[in-house]
Amino acid sequence: MTYYKEYSQFWVSVDVIIFGFDESKLKVLIGRRQMDPGRGEWSLYGGFVSANESIDEAAEHTLEKLTGLSNLYMRQVGAFGAVDRDPGERVISVAYYALINVKDYDEKQREKYGLEWVDINKIPTLYSDHNLMVEQALKKMRQKIKTEPISFRLLPSLFTLTQLQRLYEAVIGEEVDKRNFRKRIKEMDFIEKTNLIDKKSSKRGAALYRFNNKVYNEDPNFKL
Amino acid sequence: MTYYKEYSQFWVSVDVIIFGFDESKLKVLIGRRQMDPGRGEWSLYGGFVSANESIDEAAEHTLEKLTGLSNLYMRQVGAFGAVDRDPGERVISVAYYALINVKDYDEKQREKYGLEWVDINKIPTLYSDHNLMVEQALKKMRQKIKTEPISFRLLPSLFTLTQLQRLYEAVIGEEVDKRNFRKRIKEMDFIEKTNLIDKKSSKRGAALYRFNNKVYNEDPNFKL
DNA sequence: TCAAAAGTGTTAGATTTACACCCATGA
DNA sequence: TCATGGGTGTAAATCTAACACTTTTGA
Numbered sequence: 001m002t003y004y005k006e007y008s009q010f011w012v013s014v015d016v017i018i019f020g021f022d023e024s025k026l027k028v029l030i031g032r033r034q035m036d037p038g039r040g041e042w043s044l045y046g047g048f049v050s051a052n053e054s055i056d057e058a059a060e061h062t063l064e065k066l067t068g069l070s071n072l073y074m075r076q077v078g079a080f081g082a083v084d085r086d087p088g089e090r091v092i093s094v095a096y097y098a099l100i101n102v103k104d105y106d107e108k109q110r111e112k113y114g115l116e117w118v119d120i121n122k123i124p125t126l127y128s129d130h131n132l133m134v135e136q137a138l139k140k141m142r143q144k145i146k147t148e149p150i151s152f153r154l155l156p157s158l159f160t161l162t163q164l165q166r167l168y169e170a171v172i173g174e175e176v177d178k179r180n181f182r183k184r185i186k187e188m189d190f191i192e193k194t195n196l197i198d199k200k201s202s203k204r205g206a207a208l209y210r211f212n213n214k215v216y217n218e219d220p221n222f223k224l
Numbered sequence: 225m226t227y228y229k230e231y232s233q234f235w236v237s238v239d240v241i242i243f244g245f246d247e248s249k250l251k252v253l254i255g256r257r258q259m260d261p262g263r264g265e266w267s268l269y270g271g272f273v274s275a276n277e278s279i280d281e282a283a284e285h286t287l288e289k290l291t292g293l294s295n296l297y298m299r300q301v302g303a304f305g306a307v308d309r310d311p312g313e314r315v316i317s318v319a320y321y322a323l324i325n326v327k328d329y330d331e332k333q334r335e336k337y338g339l340e341w342v343d344i345n346k347i348p349t350l351y352s353d354h355n356l357m358v359e360q361a362l363k364k365m366r367q368k369i370k371t372e373p374i375s376f377r378l379l380p381s382l383f384t385l386t387q388l389q390r391l392y393e394a395v396i397g398e399e400v401d402k403r404n405f406r407k408r409i410k411e412m413d414f415i416e417k418t419n420l421i422d423k424k425s426s427k428r429g430a431a432l433y434r435f436n437n438k439v440y441n442e443d444p445n446f447k448l
Numbered sequence: 449t450c451a452a453a454a455g456t457g458t459t460a461g462a463t464t465t466a467c468a469c470c471c472a473t474g475a
Numbered sequence: 476t477c478a479t480g481g482g483t484g485t486a487a488a489t490c491t492a493a494c495a496c497t498t499t500t501g502a
Contacts, residue, residue, distance in 0.1 A: 007272040009233035048231040055305030081279030
């Protein structure tokens with residue numbers, strides 16, 4: 001503490017907006033806050049940054065603790081720093097959003113932390129400024145999904161085009177034309193048709209597709 | 225300090241990327257760092273967040289102190305939190321970018337703080353992770369300038385279409401077609417032609433335009 | 449008189465949107 | 476046999492991109 005001792009210090013936390021996709025709905029993982037103040041209120045999951053980790057790492061640790069998964073897609077939303085944002089103390093928080101495939105996520109893990117998947121359109125009032133964080137995270141994600149292949153982080157590794165379309169619609173919040181959507185998909189060589197058939201979703205069965213990251217890297221042109 | 229005492233606290237600073245436009249170039253205001261560590265290195269201007277202000281306010285205060293101007297356009301870039309980003313101590317910094325009209329900015333103020341306008345394409349190595357901050361700020365600004373009327377924050381209140389075009393080109397980093405550019409401007413009713421003529425830029429003289437915010441708010445359709 | 453910047457329209461090509469029917473299958 | 480979701484192509488409309496010459500005037 002040699003250089004800056006005259007200045008104030010703050011607690012810094014991270015809050016993670018975890019997006020998942022299920023039943024054609026975009027969902028967020030929220031839980032009941034486990035600590036005071038605000039114990040019992042609906043809240044994002046978060047954690048404090050500790051001295052030996054970067055903010056990014058703190059967010060990764062939080063996410064990994066919660067999901068048991070690593071290498072998830074995660075991006076910073078921004079820093080939230082209103083003086084009274086936390087009802088307890090002055091805490092500055094950095095929000096991140098992460099994408100997970102709901103099927104990879106262990107239900108036991110979910111129950112252990114008392115978390116629930118909540119439809120993005122039915123989010124209750126959350127602790128502190130967490131509603132704001134979710135809103136901003138969604139806005140960022142909407143941008144990204146049009147220009148980067150992040151959809152695949154929310155889907156199983158094999159997916160049907162209808163699933164992909166429903167996901168896209170859930171994220172941008174409006175319906176799109178099936179034929180036009182598929183036309184665009186066909187132009188992206190890194191979205192590969194397998195010869196596997198999904199029989200769960202329809203009687204006829206739907207072709208299963210796969211995202212080929214190697215092909216994508218050779219010609220990273222994604223546009224929805 | 226009742227709730228979170230077990231957790232670490234951090235210094236939190238703000239760093240401001242101040243963009244200006246002059247001589248058809250996009251510029252950033254940087255100076256020689258006035259404090260240890262890193263005294264004398266090229267650096268963004270920043271300041272520590274204090275206990276009684278939000279991060280946004282801290283950024284506004286920093287900017288106002290530096291420029292003597294208030295109500296400038298400012299947006300958050302994000303939080304930077306690598307453990308060793310600051311060579312002195314662990315400091316988490318939140319970067320902001322601001323837009324100013326170089327002509328509104330008092331030269332005395334600039335000299336007082338030893339600041340220089342540096343071409344965005346000729347930025348020297350800066351203190352800490354400030355180069356990264358500038359890069360990210362520019363990326364964000366590039367997005368914004370296409371969909372929101374922020375150009376006018378970088379220009380005098382009366383400007384010629386050539387100035388507007390040069391600014392746009394400087395920000396996106398490529399030249400655009402004059403006729404197509406002007407066609408798009410004509411469609412935006414909130415960019416109003418005045419009957420004033422600027423004689424500085426050419427012998428013939430160029431019509432001066434003005435951004436009408438009231439008209440913009442009635443039909444906020446901006447697209448470059 | 450000429451150099452320098454201002455100002456102005458048209459056309460071809462590319463992209464986007466709208467739209468409707470047949471297919472395969474399990475219940 | 477029929478209800479359900481899967482799959483497919485074309486044409487009109489819109490948007491984008493390319494392109495060159497005339498005007499004005501101060502030096």
